[in-house]
Amino acid sequence: MQTRVVGVSVPRKEGPAKLTGQARYIDDLSLPGMIFGATVRSTIARGAIEQIRFGEGIAWHEFTIVTAKDIPGRNVVSLIMDDQPCLADGTVNHPEEPILLLAHPDRHALASAVAAVNVTYTPAPSIHSIEESERREHIIWGKDNIFKSYRMEKGDVDQAWKDAAWIVEGEYSTGAQEQLYIEPNGVIAQAGSTTGLTIWGSMQCPFYVHKALVALTGLPAESIRVIQAETGGAFGGKEEYPSMLAAHASLLAMKSGRPVKIIYDRMEDMAATTKRHPSRTRHRTAISADGKLLAAEIDFATDGGAYATLSSTVLSRGTIHAGGPYYWPNIRVNAKAYATNTPPHGAFRGFGAPQSLFALERHMDHIAKTIGLAPDEFRRRNLLHQGMTTATNQVIHEPIVMDQMLERALELTGYHAKVKQFAAHNQTSTKKKGIGIGAFLHGAGFTGSGERYLNALVGLEATAAGGLRVLVSSTEFGQGTNTILCQIAAETLGLEYDDISMAPVDTSISPNSGPTVASRTAMIIGKIVQTAALKMRQTLIDSGLLEPSAGREQFLAACQAYRKQFGELQSFSHYEAAPNIFWNDELYSGEAYGAYAWAVYMAEVTVDTTTYSVTIDDFVALQEIGKVIHPVLAGGQIEGGVAQGIGYALYEKVVWKDGRMINNQMTNYIMPTAEDIPPIRVYFEEVPYQYGPYGAKGIGELPMDGPAPAIINAVVQATGIEFNSIPLLPEDIFRAMTAEPERPAESLETALAAEGSQ
Amino acid sequence: MSKCDVSLIVNGKTHTVSVYPMERLLDVLRTKIGLTGTKEGCGEGECGSCSVLMNGELVNSCLVPVLQAEGATLCTIEGLAGENSLHPVQQAFLKCGGAQCGICTPGMVMATVHLLNHNPKPTLAQIREGLGGNLCRCTGYTRIFDAVAEAAGNPR
Numbered sequence: 001m002q003t004r005v006v007g008v009s010v011p012r013k014e015g016p017a018k019l020t021g022q023a024r025y026i027d028d029l030s031l032p033g034m035i036f037g038a039t040v041r042s043t044i045a046r047g048a049i050e051q052i053r054f055g056e057g058i059a060w061h062e063f064t065i066v067t068a069k070d071i072p073g074r075n076v077v078s079l080i081m082d083d084q085p086c087l088a089d090g091t092v093n094h095p096e097e098p099i100l101l102l103a104h105p106d107r108h109a110l111a112s113a114v115a116a117v118n119v120t121y122t123p124a125p126s127i128h129s130i131e132e133s134e135r136r137e138h139i140i141w142g143k144d145n146i147f148k149s150y151r152m153e154k155g156d157v158d159q160a161w162k163d164a165a166w167i168v169e170g171e172y173s174t175g176a177q178e179q180l181y182i183e184p185n186g187v188i189a190q191a192g193s194t195t196g197l198t199i200w201g202s203m204q205c206p207f208y209v210h211k212a213l214v215a216l217t218g219l220p221a222e223s224i225r226v227i228q229a230e231t232g233g234a235f236g237g238k239e240e241y242p243s244m245l246a247a248h249a250s251l252l253a254m255k256s257g258r259p260v261k262i263i264y265d266r267m268e269d270m271a272a273t274t275k276r277h278p279s280r281t282r283h284r285t286a287i288s289a290d291g292k293l294l295a296a297e298i299d300f301a302t303d304g305g306a307y308a309t310l311s312s313t314v315l316s317r318g319t320i321h322a323g324g325p326y327y328w329p330n331i332r333v334n335a336k337a338y339a340t341n342t343p344p345h346g347a348f349r350g351f352g353a354p355q356s357l358f359a360l361e362r363h364m365d366h367i368a369k370t371i372g373l374a375p376d377e378f379r380r381r382n383l384l385h386q387g388m389t390t391a392t393n394q395v396i397h398e399p400i401v402m403d404q405m406l407e408r409a410l411e412l413t414g415y416h417a418k419v420k421q422f423a424a425h426n427q428t429s430t431k432k433k434g435i436g437i438g439a440f441l442h443g444a445g446f447t448g449s450g451e452r453y454l455n456a457l458v459g460l461e462a463t464a465a466g467g468l469r470v471l472v473s474s475t476e477f478g479q480g481t482n483t484i485l486c487q488i489a490a491e492t493l494g495l496e497y498d499d500i501s502m503a504p505v506d507t508s509i510s511p512n513s514g515p516t517v518a519s520r521t522a523m524i525i526g527k528i529v530q531t532a533a534l535k536m537r538q539t540l541i542d543s544g545l546l547e548p549s550a551g552r553e554q555f556l557a558a559c560q561a562y563r564k565q566f567g568e569l570q571s572f573s574h575y576e577a578a579p580n581i582f583w584n585d586e587l588y589s590g591e592a593y594g595a596y597a598w599a600v601y602m603a604e605v606t607v608d609t610t611t612y613s614v615t616i617d618d619f620v621a622l623q624e625i626g627k628v629i630h631p632v633l634a635g636g637q638i639e640g641g642v643a644q645g646i647g648y649a650l651y652e653k654v655v656w657k658d659g660r661m662i663n664n665q666m667t668n669y670i671m672p673t674a675e676d677i678p679p680i681r682v683y684f685e686e687v688p689y690q691y692g693p694y695g696a697k698g699i700g701e702l703p704m705d706g707p708a709p710a711i712i713n714a715v716v717q718a719t720g721i722e723f724n725s726i727p728l729l730p731e732d733i734f735r736a737m738t739a740e741p742e743r744p745a746e747s748l749e750t751a752l753a754a755e756g757s758q
Numbered sequence: 759m760s761k762c763d764v765s766l767i768v769n770g771k772t773h774t775v776s777v778y779p780m781e782r783l784l785d786v787l788r789t790k791i792g793l794t795g796t797k798e799g800c801g802e803g804e805c806g807s808c809s810v811l812m813n814g815e816l817v818n819s820c821l822v823p824v825l826q827a828e829g830a831t832l833c834t835i836e837g838l839a840g841e842n843s844l845h846p847v848q849q850a851f852l853k854c855g856g857a858q859c860g861i862c863t864p865g866m867v868m869a870t871v872h873l874l875n876h877n878p879k880p881t882l883a884q885i886r887e888g889l890g891g892n893l894c895r896c897t898g899y900t901r902i903f904d905a906v907a908e909a910a911g912n913p914r
Contacts, residue, residue: 011852018860019848021795021835025861028794180895182799182807183861232797232861233895266800478859478896632855636901640858643898666804666893674889674899 005491006694009632013482013502014230026186026202026229031259034188035064037252038110038262040100040117041272042092045126045341045659046140049090052100055116063113064256066101071251073218077244077309078211083141084307084344086216086247092121093140094306094341095660096272098244103252103260126341128659130280130301133338140306141339147304148312148337150319152588154393155330160295164286168367172283172359173725174708176303176654177276177647178661179348180671181477183232185241185273186263189249196223197250202231203242204475205515210507212243213250228505231477235644236347238477239517240310241273270664274346275654277302277314277337281322281359286330291373291381295330298322300356304337305344311337314345316447318352320592321705323391324360325402325441326382331391342659347517349644350704353442361438361709362724365716374419375713376410379439392592401685402439405600405622409437412620412681413602419717426718430609433617436713438601438706443593444698445520448583451594455575457511458528460489460536462559462569467499468536471570472513474525475505479700480633481521487629488526488693492533495552511572519698522629523595526693528573536571578691595689595697599623601642601706603678605714609737612730614650614715616678623702624685627695631684634699638682641703646678647671649708653727764828768793769837779825783817784808786824787834795835795864799893806892809865809872810834816872818891835864838871847871847909856905858896866892870906879910 017023052067054060068075068089075089076082088099102113125138132138133145141147161167187201197219203209206226213224226246231238245262252260264272279302286294300322304311319335368378383402389395410416415435422433445451459471470489476482486500503509513525537555539562540546546558562569583590604618621638628634651670655663663669688695708726716723721736765774768791775790787793787810796819799807803818810819811833838845844852847870857863866889873880873888880888885906886899894902907914 009855012855012857014860015852015857016844016848018857018863019835019844019851019867020839021793021864023860024794025797027798028788181859181861182805182893182895183797183859184799231859233859235895266802480858632901636855636858636897639898639900640896641898644895665802666800667802671893671895672898673893674886674902677899680898680900 001694003491003694005487005497006629007627009630010483010487010497012480013486014476023230025183025232026188026200027263029188029200029229031188031190034259034261035103035105035256036107036110036262037101037103037249037260038114039098039248040102040114040119042088042095042097042099043119044092044121044123045095046093047091047121047123049088049092049099050120050122053118055118058113058116062104064103064252066251066255070255071216074215076215077247078215079208079240079243079309080312081308084309086244094343095658096343098248101248101252103256126659128340128342128656130303130338133340140341145339146336147308147339148315150316150333150335150588152319152333152392154328154391155295157295157297157330157332160286160330163288164294165289166287166371167284168287168370169284170363170366171280171724172362173280174278174355174358175727176278176345177348177652178270178654178669179235179237179275181233181235181237184264184266184269185238185245186261187242187245187249188259188261189246189253190259191250191253196225198225198227199246199250200227200229201242201246202238203228204234204238204477204517206473206475206505206507207512208240208515209243209246212247216247217250226507228475231475234477235349236351236517237274239347239515241346266666267664270669271661272343274344276348277304277311277345277352277355279318279355281356283359283363285363285367287367287371291371291378293326293328293382296323296328296332298333300333300335302337302352302355303340303342303345305340305342307344309344310346313447314347314352316352318356319588320392320443320447321353321441322356322360324357325384325439325598327384327388328391340659342656349641350701351518353701354648354705354708357440357705358708358726361440362712365713366722375437376406376415379437380406383439390592393589394591398689399687400598401624401687402598402600405598405624405685406439408683409600409602409620409622413604413618415602418604422718432607432609432718433605434607434714434716434718435602435604436710436717438710438713440705441596441598442519442698442702442705443596444523445594446518447592448585448590451524451575452577454514456513456525456528457572457574458513458525458532459511459570459572460529460532462563466556466560467501468495468559469501469503470529471503471510472525473505473507473510474513474521475516479521479637480630481516483633484522484526484629485529488529489533491694492530493537493555495555499556519700519702522696523689523692523698524575526696527691528575530693531576532571532573535573536569539571594691595626597623597625597697597699597702599702599706601710603707603710603714605711605718607715607718607733612734612737616646616711619678619680621680621703622683622685624687625699625702626689626692626697627686628684629694629696634684635682637699638703639680642680642707643672643677645704645707646676646711649711649726650728653729764824766827767831769834777824780823782820783822783824783827784819787819793834793836797861797864799861804893805862806869807862807865809868809892811868811872814875816869835867838867847874850905850909854905854908855901856897862892862894866894866902870909873906874910879912880906
């Protein structure tokens with residue numbers, strides 16, 4: 001289909017405001033009489049609070065002090081299970097758990113006051129790993145430390161082992177990862193006796209915040225208003241946490257009677273807020289004599305931290321993606337999210353899929369090596385094709401271009417020549433080279449019946465200024481929501497991009513289009529914008545104000561004529577499920593997602609065996625995401641995701657001590673800089689998705705899934721050492737390369753004797 | 759500690775502000791002078807979001823005690839654009855997709871302006887080095903490099 005606006009790289013809607021410093025982020029906003037809030041947090045991992053004492057030397061009468069006793073409604077951060085308290089009441093279950101809140105007119109008076117609140121505890125035993133949690137020596141949550149279990153099964157796994165030419169096992173693990181949006185979390189709350197409660201904040205999901213505040217305050221829903229400020233990056237890190245922060249600011253605002261701002265500094269943000277779930281995946285795979293996957297038994301476990309929060313849904317996505325883009329006649333995934341005494345882990349771009357796909361794609365290389373096939377050939381023999389079923393028994397009706405992308409990736413990188421060349425080079429050089437593949441898919445939208453439950457609502461209205469504006473709760477935090485939704489509306493109505501603007505995201509005026517997560521904005525919300533636009537056009541035609549064949553000027557004139565006659569012109573549309581989508585939540589079977597994006601990534605690396613550092617020399621990212629709505633923004637999504645994936649694989653290590661992150665500074669939690677990023681070559685294949693706007697599918701999370709396995713597969717090829725955990729830091733490579741696995745030294749004496757005998 | 763008066767020339771205009779001498783230049787710009795375009799990302803000089811030009815040099819304003827800026831000429835993100843037109847660096851970032859969430863953008867733009875002032879035709883390696891002190895979590899830097907090359911008149 002020929003398009004005029006969609007597929008064109010128009011200027012980002014809010015671009016000029018961001019580039020000139022005029023965009024207003026939460027810390028740029030100020031209200032008259034506003035004071036500042038801070039949080040007193042648990043210093044231990046688990047235990048009972050015995051006493052809270054207010055130390056000397058602080059003018060405590062100047063402070064507003066809030067504890068759990070001040071909560072008018074329920075003491076929960078309402079989300080899925082409502083198990084997480086807003087403020088600890090009697091017991092704490094993780095370090096940094098909020099216990100008490102302080103507010104003061106002088107922002108600089110808070111740090112010493114927080115330090116002067118002395119909380120004494122009776123500590124209880126705490127657990128800090130999946131292994132400790134599954135041992136159940138200490139039960140810290142529910143009856144068995146398990147937030148959620150899934151068993152996903154297709155075919156008959158148990159009978160498949162007997163037909164196997166090979167059975168290959170492996171265990172893989174991934175670490176926590178900090179979202180590291182450059183703008184820390186922050187909110188402002190204002191409570192008025194007649195105006196209700198108003199929140200401004202840096203957030204992805206204003207209606208999540210709204211729901212949490214209704215539970216917390218007991219106020220009627222219409223008395224609570226949540227407004228998104230310009231949001232300086234999120235990546236999932238501002239999906240659920242802002243509800244907690246908004247709750248805290250609201251309690252302080254209600255008690256003090258003044259507007260309260262809470263902005264976390266970087267150290268507090270890194271220590272206290274959510275991160276990507278650490279994971280452990282065990283694979284056992286049956287392979288036929290001709291290199292076909294016969295069956296998989298996959299055990300997928302995640303560390304959810306101390307409260308359930310989003311762990312069940314993260315686990316779900318990780319489970320469904322655990323089989324990757326391959327055809328499995330038989331597959332069983334047993335998945336569990338475990339409780340530990342760390343701050344709750346949460347949403348982060350990819351949402352469980354980067355974890356299970358890292359394991360799978362490392363395991364695919366491990367199998368290929370074991371059975372003597374090249375990594376590309378083993379994948380080629382097992383890729384899904386149109387008409388085949390996924391691990392959830394979903395038939396893929398659309399063409400799948402994985403084969404073509406794999407071949408193109410091999411060509412673009414000169415893969416086969418390089419494999420040979422590197423093998424020769426590595427024999428003599430201290431700089432070992434390798435090239436690795438990651439093949440994967442990512443489902444767009446909420447899982448299974450999720451979109452039906454959300455039932456997103458989207459609006460479009462004619463403005464007094466002569467254009468139209470889009471009404472959604474879908475937020476902009478860098479991905480391009482504002483721009484692409486305006487493109488879709490303009491395209492649909494034959495208007496110019498500049499004719500369309502975005503209404504502010506404000507729960508008092510925005511229809512609930514659901515949370516801005518799960519790569520759902522372009523595909524799901526974009527489609528509803530298109531539907532609402534068509535409906536508006538029909539309304540004008542039905543009113544006799546618009547000829548069906550009319551152009552832009554007549555359309556805009558008709559909008560104004562309609563407004564004059566009827567007061568306002570609005571059009572609202574709900575989500576409509578694509579036909580033949582069925583999902584069985586019990587069996588974890590059926591159409592898990594309306595559509596998948598598909599990708600093949602390749603990384604070329606050098607491992608310097610003098611410094612043990614890894615350099616990425618080239619990165620090729622091919623993906624099929626349906627119609628590309630905005631080439632520049634789409635390219636930016638891929639490059640940004642790849643950079644986060646590079647950090648996930650090679651740099652970003654959360655160092656834990658008794659459940660607390662102790663490297664909670666940008667100085668010693670290392671994300672990629674401008675000097676660390678390789679050339680990233682991005683290619684899009686476009687297979688239009690029938691039920692997406694102009695054929696678009698989801699894109700945002702996809703690029704997070706593939707880089708880590710591609711990079712580590714390359715490192716394994718370069719070094720010959722099977723690295724199965726990320727992050728993989730130079731010290732890990734050093735240890736592995738200098739270890740003597742065949743002959744573990746039993747004591748210093750034996751080691752020295754062995755050394756001396758050489 | 760008592761307050762003192764400090765004079766700063768910010769974007770061509772002289773401001774005299776009553777401050778504690780050790781207050782951060784970042785806070786003075788944002789709260790006393792009302793220029794909130796300069797952002798705080800880490801408060802320890804790692805992320806570069808608070809970058810401004812002080813007497814033509816690129817500084818992390820979170821690490822500069824305001825007394826040190828007495829009499830200095832400062833340029834912030836608000837000082838670049840004309841009345842109705844973006845600065846060429848801002849224009850290039852807009853065109854190339856160099857800004858996503860926008861929070862690192864003011865610092866990134868200031869670092870680019872500084873780089874191009876000293877080296878109008880930087881190589882890719884020089885661009886990487888010039889922006890090495892400014893972290894961006896959204897873009898993967900690639901389109902920022904494109905924007906710098908574009909602003910330097912060497913579109914990639």
